[in-house]
Amino acid sequence: MPAYDYRCAACRHVFEKKQRITEAAGAVCPSCGHEDCERLITGGTFHLKGSGWYASDYGGKTSAPASEAPAPACGGGGCGGGGCALAES
16 A cells, blocks of 8 residues: 655644555644645655565676777777877877
8 A cells, every 4th residue: 555745734744644546635634633734746665575685686796807998099088089189199
């Protein structure tokens, strides 16, 4: 069941309420009991569930090193030579 953030129009208290997607928007402020609360637009939550979702899963694997590209003739880092200040001097 998704959780939505609300802000009370009377006391400006921000709170979270779990509601069904099909349920109409609206909530009662738990702080002051006011019924005029607006739903806030927030970023969604992201949960990784299940096995295998750990930071250590990515650090331990080794792969073949990438082959290095040859250095450019002018010695500049990726300038391509055309209009390069190093190539013209």
